[in-house]
Amino acid sequence: MSSSNQFALLKSRRFAPFFWTQALGAFNDNVFKNALVIMAVYQIAAHDPARATSYTNMAAALFIAPFLLFSATSGQLSDKFDKAKLAQLVKVMEVGIMLIALFAFLAKSIPLLMTLLFMMGLHSTLFGPLKYGLLPQVLDSRELVGGNGLIEMATFLAILLGQTLGAVLINIPDTGAWLVGGACILTAVAGLASSLRMPPVPAPDPDLKINWNPFSESWNNLSYIRGNRAVLLSCMGISWFWFFGSVFITQLPTYAQSIIGGNASVYTFLLAVFSLGIGIGSLLCERLSGHKVEIGLVPFGSIGMTLFGADLYFAKPDLAVAHDLTIAALLVQPWIWRVLVDLLLMAVFSGFFIVPLFALIQTRSDPARRSRVIAANNILNALFMVVAAGLSVLLLGVAKLSIPQLLLATALMNAVVAIYIYTLVPEFLMRFLSWILVNTLYRIKLDGLDHIPDEGPALLVSNHVSFMDALIIGGSVRRPVRFVMYYKIFNIPLLSFIFRTAKAIPIAGYKENPELLAKAFDEVDAELAQGNLVCIFPEGGLTKDGEIAEFKAGLERILERRPVPVVPLALRGLWGSIFSRRDSALGRARLPRRFRSRIGLAAGAAVEPAAATADLLQQRVSALRGADA
Structure with a gap:
């Protein structure tokens, strides 16, 4: 259980x-x-x-x-x-x-x-x-x-x-x-x-x-992960973590001795702070992610790793003046607390970075080959650690960098690598932005999301209450979701960047833009054919009175072309929020009444495509929503 x-x-x-x-x-x-x-x-x-x-x-x-x-x-x-x-x-x-x-x-x-x-x-x-x-x-x-x-x-x-x-x-x-x-x-x-x-x-x-044969099988294992882009980039991210971490851990004894001026016990103390930070970050992942694989934490983690890793240089850039300090003697130095906070928080954010990536690999890998995917990840980890050791030797020996300069260079490289990974896998960045926005504004109660299949195509249908609906659903469903949304919402400044990054599909009415409408149906069919989740809002627009409007027959047209299971969703508690049309409909200014208000997202049992009519799905969504708009 x-x-x-x-x-x-x-x-x-x-x-x-x-x-x-x-x-x-x-x-x-x-x-x-x-x-x-x-x-x-x-x-x-x-x-x-x-x-x-x-x-x-x-x-x-x-x-x-x-x-x-x-x-x-x-x-x-x-x-x-x-x-x-x-x-x-x-x-x-x-x-x-x-x-x-x-x-x-x-x-x-x-x-x-x-x-x-x-x-x-x-x-x-x-x-x-x-x-x-x-x-x-x-x-x-x-x-x-x-x-x-x-x-x-x-x-x-x-x-x-x-x-x-x-x-x-x-x-x-x-x-x-x-x-x-x-x-x-x-x-x-x-x-x-x-x-x-x-x-x-x-x-x-x-x-x-x-x-x-370890060599041919190593190549086979690496081939397994090349076929799954998200898993490949996750493995690369984990390997980069070990590159980053091995540089800091390897240099920690010398840093403790020559930069801080501590004795052997000080090195152990710094290692304890770092290990404690990793442990705290790893444990906090569950609370921050709401018991699900939240890859939005990965960019969050990389930002903290960069900022606090780089600040170690500014906290103590010079060689120690005093040497062989005990832990007690060290703690009275005014600058040591900045060093300790940097080290601790860099490790905490490292936990945010590494745990979701491991969970993503476990959930996105073929169960029959999962251990071989992990093995490929371990091979990459080892290679990155070897490269880290070699690069450290070059930068310290040939380029004559100091230990703090090497740590600064590694933190800056972390920023470059993170940006590169997030451009290759925009899903990471989109989930991060959605996670920040949604969890800043709301407290979400999720119910029945296990009805959404872990793999394979499915059509999600939901009521449409606010401009935040796609972000709330996208940030709560564990799998990536492709949204079909009215093109005017798709083009809203700032949110448009997130929608485009999430590969949302803009749609218009037949009278407004028949070409865009036809293109949208083609894109929906292509996404379902590839085994993805597609979410539509069958009302065709935001509710103007808080009630669920009539579901349009467009969803039936989608199912005629591509029969897939349909999962009804219901958003609760969003009517009256700053992003709904309640105030504009009443002629009042849109002012937020509740900060961190409680909202809900509920999913019902999947409906077979042959039975999934617009009327039936409207009834299912209404029942899921209940009296709480």
């Missing part, structure tokens, strides 16, 4: 065991990896900077290499087999790796530890497509954003806690190696125990024949 509160999912067996399994896995990754790096850099190669740098770079490369090499195979396995059983096998593998890791830490064997780090990268590679492919199978559409938010929050907090624990334990004299190895084994066993409680998750494509 659907849960109205995302935290209630943590009590559900279909979600909670998986949640803890993935959180413990991310935690263990980072305990192991950070302990290894600290042992290699600060203990084994403490007096050899070149060797220490080599170990750091080698660790990063070995952990990310499996994502490039084996993501394609992992995606196939997640589509072919029960994801719960696959998760359990991955956790058994993790226990085996950590048993060997204890010996490797005690022996201080860098070659063996590096090999095991590669294996942990493989462990994460196998779990990635499984993780994001499983959520749409165990959660319904209203839970998907909240579930993704919880997963992202847990992942970043696990990274923070894991890195912190790994650093603390490995630095304990004499017993550090024992403690790290023991903690990793216990965490792996706990993850295995949690995975054993996961209920079965049926394979979406059990007859899939595995292609074991």
Whole structure:
């Protein structure tokens, strides 16, 4: 059953065991990896900077290499087999790796530890497509954003806690190696125990024949997403997030030391602030989106990432004057609060950016190939992170940028990339503008929108109360909607930009413009033929008295050409708003009476095309609206 509160999912067996399994896995990754790096850099190669740098770079490369090499195979396995059983096998593998890791830490064997780090990268590679492919199978559409938010929050907090624990334990004299190895084994066993409680998750494509060639299958996976433009651009957006985030996270230790002047604890503190921000942003997505996939949050997130990321440069552009500051000594510096606010809010807006994109990929992908789409996304993520590392080296080493200048350049690049993506997928920008307008002016109660099919063509018919009707419907229905609207409304300044971006279809009466009328019917038929949703207002204009006018027979003409299901919609509570004709009809000025007023949008059961007459649909819409105009 659907849960109205995302935290209630943590009590559900279909979600909670998986949640803890993935959180413990991310935690263990980072305990192991950070302990290894600290042992290699600060203990084994403490007096050899070149060797220490080599170990750091080698660790990063070995952990990310499996994502490039084996993501394609992992995606196939997640589509072919029960994801719960696959998760359990991955956790058994993790226990085996950590048993060997204890010996490797005690022996201080860098070659063996590096090999095991590669294996942990493989462990994460196998779990990635499984993780994001499983959520749409165990959660319904209203839970998907909240579930993704919880997963992202847990992942970043696990990274923070894991890195912190790994650093603390490995630095304990004499017993550090024992403690790290023991903690990793216990965490792996706990993850295995949690995975054993996961209920079965049926394979979406059990007859899939595995292609074991990672290179040809990687190309196949990338081909899957090229066929779906929205999914492709979402994958590119997520990959850009990892480019952006990896630059900031990679430079954070040096930033904490040379720009802020803090000691090692200050770096951990900044990492905690960043991780906390990601967690807050991820959790807030559900509340801001109203339990649905709201891609309007993506531009909102990119704006915040740019503004607060760029302001880090202006908050502290110069090298530190004092060094080796503790957290307490740092907090009395007047400039540090601007740095912390920038870092926190940049991370919060990053959560707004990333969670809807993951949810969009999950909902817009073919269920039988969903894990392979996630695998393709992981390949792109890894490539972008490699490019981020290379570009950072060039800008810092060749161009001689300072760390704050590099962060400013990355924030400005984020703005350019965001603008480019939104020109390629105008739906993102349209949803953002609609979301801002509608949620600023109204509080909307949605009812019965699950009657609108998740895929395939359908005709939506609604009463027409205000100039905001298309924005309200378009901002509330999870799928993109193509609106047919009177050309004079279509041409209203400002709103016209949104309507054009949303690919609305202008229409006129036969006596006004017969050519435009014929063109509109052709465009409606083409959109339905492509499997899209089309919404019409059969009254032919805004209501002048608050009542529903007679539905015109044009909708029957549409169905004669293209028989598709018809879903009745009813807008409630909009009569009397500043955007309706109530005041103009009475000769009064249009003044807003209620700010953030409560309105409603209700959908009824779909009507088969053979039975969908104008009279019947008018009756259905009237019944849905009830007495509340």
